[in-house]
Amino acid sequence: MEHIRTPKVENVRLLDRSSGQRKASVGTLYLSATHTIFVENNPETRKETWVLHSMVSGVERPPATPSGSQLILRCKDFRVLHILVPQERDCVDVHTSLVRLSRPEKYGELYCLSFNPNVNKEEREESWSFIDLSADYKRMGVPNNLWVTTAGNSEYRICDTYPSELFVPKSATPTVIVGSSKFRSRGRFPVLSYFHQDTLAAVCRCSQPLSGFSGRCQEDEVMLQTVMKSNPGSDFIYVVDTRPKLNAMANRAAGKGYENEDHYTNIKLQFIGIENIHVMRSSQQKIVDVGDMRSPSMTDFLWGLENSGWLKHIKAILDAGVFIARAVADEGVSVVVHCSDGWDRTAQACSVASILLDPFYRTIKGLMVLIERDWVSFGHKFSHRYAHLDGDPKEVSPVIDQFLECVWQLSEQFPCAFEFNERFLIAVHAHVYSCQYGTFLGNSQKERRDMRLRERSHSAWPQLWRDRAEFANPLYKAELSQSQGVLRPNTSPYCFKMWKGLYNHVEKSAPPRQSPADFLSAVREESQQLEEELTNHQEKIAALTGKPITWEKITVPRRRSNQQRQRPGGPDPPTTYTEPIKRAVRAASRGPAGPNAPSQDSALLSPLALQLQSLDPEELSACSDLESGVADLSSRSSSGGDDGKDPDLE
């Protein structure tokens, strides 16, 4: 608490546009060891706003105004809070405290290590075993006669940023492994990331070779040969260098670089051109600024979007994933992926490829497993990249943000293929930054072990799993053609959009837009309830009459293959549905239960009734002010013949 100069300030005004506020509310500001808390004075609502210190990315103190001193809190989830403190002294105190509190110097200061939820030891230990990577490797069919575990890194001796459990080609001997690791940046030698059972091709990852201009290493060359051999029938592998070729070449001057195709037999080298973390950091800042623009014109907006370069970078990452997925699924060729250190761009490319290749990773649990494997276990430097501690700002970069956004862009293109919705991705994003749980703390598995994180903190995954109902995509249908097998996205530029849900809080806040997803979730839930009820009734009837009643499950036949509906040349023919929707009947179904509907209870009424209630007239009409920019007729309308400036009179 030594950093808190003023624990409480009264008569503070807070404006949080991100939660839909248009006007500032008056209340009391509290500073605790872990949170900034604002409690509204309004006795009816007493609304509370909590901001975790670790979520604050910056505190600004612009010049004071006549009504008080300002503070601007910028958060890592892109929320911006404007605070007005009456007394300048209080404001300075709060500012100084927050600057310090938001930049913890030791892990011990972080919330996850002081937060003690009401759970016992068993529960905590169980929370850490919720995601089981070995089980996932088993699911994808390893170990097998091609890929085996190696005990070499069990104590992190070969590579301290790799996990202890690693899969390598069966023919890779310990000498080859150790030799290869010595020839790779940070000892990150080629290991398995994903094994594709259908084609027996694999996605492997590593860091750049220490080749310089002419260096070579026999063990490393053998290592890549063993990767190829682990894919029977294949006579070459792709080596994907995710960096722009120029960057890779520049690295050679520093004794690093890329594989020389003359030395490595049977490899095809491919550069993808994902920019480095510094470029990405400044690009994200620009797109955040675009999201913050108050009332930009279409030209400003599109120009800002182009100028940020953000979508270009997202496209490059997705292109990398698509290249890998095509090689593995279509050509049946294994791929070795690297960048410089193999923990940023490599993690992005490999995990996007996994999403495309395997439907499992498009489920809620699957995405958790994927992040745990390709990011957490493989030493993505979470604490450095997401500034968990006060440190080098040059280490900070939105690497996982970009991965999550790639997933979001895919989900926009294939709305039925993902079990989760955008809220899930945003929740994961928040956990990565907030350190409310221990999952993303530290920079490698070894660091987490040394910190004894599993004894001192909790895992975020079970928490997210408990809330899975909120994260479910009602349109998810595993059996639809677009959900099955390998996703083949279109990566034409027009397929990419700005991720409003993450970057634009101003807009998100605006009126409660109608959400078909919520509506459909309600429909889906109700359908399930009705189905259960029906089964119950059938059982009861069967028990009473002694005759079993079979009931055919209601489903509408769906297209399963990729086959296109035949379209005649003219305008679209209306498709004739065998079961037309009967509106009148539907309306009746919401009324009192008919005679042939035995106890249809309130369940029938609820979801739709709720939908309607949620459309508060006040809320809906309150929106237009900023929306259409048309509220104020007199002041903002264009000059024209207003205000006595009639040209006739001049």
Add this chain to the structure above:
Amino acid sequence: MEFSEHIKTANVEDVVLRQPLQPPSRGTLCITGHHLLFSDRGEGGSRQVLLLLRNIDAIEKSVENLLGYSGFFSNAGHGERISGSSGTVTIKCKDLRVLQLDIPGMEQCLNIAHSIETLSCLDNVSEMYPFFYRPTDFSLQDGWGLSTPEEYYSQAKALQKKWRLSSVNRDYSVCPSYPPAVIVPHAVDDDTLKKAAKFRQGGRFPVLCYYHRKNGMVIMRSSQPLTGANRKRCKEDELLLQAVIDGSDKGYIIDTRSSQQVQQARMTGGGFESKSFYNHWKRLHRQMERGKALQESLIKLVEACGDESNNMDRWLSKLENSKWLSHVQTALSTAGLLAECVERDGHSALVHGFDGTDCSLLISTLAQLIMDPCCRTLEGFLALLEREWLQAGHPFQQRCAHSACSHARLQQESPVFLLLLDCVWQLWRQFPLALGFSEALLLRLAADVYASEYGTFLCNNDKERCALGVKDKTHCLLQALLKPTVKDFYLNPLYEPTELAIWPSVHPQSLQLWRGFFLRWTQQARHLEEVQEEIRNMIIEWEKLALR
């Protein structure tokens, strides 16, 4: 008329058709007076493509004479065909589809191309396909259209107190682009109307287009007043407008031109309602692009969508450069402004620009969708289009003669109606539960407005349609869309009526490219279509369960 004189080659065998999202197929090509028919008798049944020639916007042909190269083909077989040549015809449709036909024989290829070129842009309306289209389940005796101005008037009881139905235009002599019956204030007699009409461009004097039941306020529309450089005035026009706001302190005039534009308009005989003569009316200017600028915007956008450079910067700058989304933004915000005047501010409003046949209709239609729940059902929306576009005299024939791919010199083409559909789509996307119709309806209208089996979008106004007997000799699309077997496809399964106004967000991030239309022939649009189908299925299943 003889179409056959334009058809030198009616049938060609062994043609290869390439179309988006489907593998190439080989079959027979056939040209008739109105159609291009391709049928492929492959395995698994025959597939046919039937394309209205009217749908073809542009055609490009490339002919290769293989004979000259025959020496290079040592293996026989290639040059065996008599002509030894072939050609490719690329067909760009008004619905943005691109088809390619590989036609054996240079002469046949040129003949086909010539027939398509000629027959796809016949000028004579009564030779067009709707006059020949006779579906079996439809009779010409069914009447034409959904409702007449008379019916609209008699249904709106509240309106009748202060407003009357005038048949001053019964023989289209006062205003050729207005319907025979219009709604005007009770207090104004037909002579006044006639004089006011002379003071308005094209005779389009102010008439009622919308009555807001909640507060009794109205939306009027007209064309610009002909004040000219000498600041002429017209007592009758002033009287007419005064009668509109009778009992209220003011009204708004929404002029879809900038204040500079209206000054310039005076030089060519047009003008604006000056404050000194219309002192209860407050003018608001919102410049909206129309005519050529809008057409060029569409051309640029379609070009951008077809860009294959795969470069993000290039795409975004082309998208920006096309300005299409800016036009969408302006249209929606001007419509929002109009609705604000009526719904929030509680005053009547008059809308006009130059002719009052384009942007005025666009924003009065959108404003009605925003405010009036009755316009948001499938029937209500189609009736709205009938009132505000067909009866109100939007010159469809001129505006939709060509679309974005045409090489023909631009004349009066302008995609105002397409812009309307795009804006409605933006509303539909922002309020997925509030509109009773589906995206499929908007796509269907976007296609039919350029090429249709139905006569609905023929001609430029009611007068022309009557003169050519469109209403007696063609079928009506609006009625066809409401037929019980067809209708379901155009209903929004998520529709939940709400009485509230639906205020659209016009923030650039809330507006999106209408992928369903502009990228319709890509795999991406297919996935989105599949989603709509899935939503429909879910609702059907749920309804069946709820009924058990």
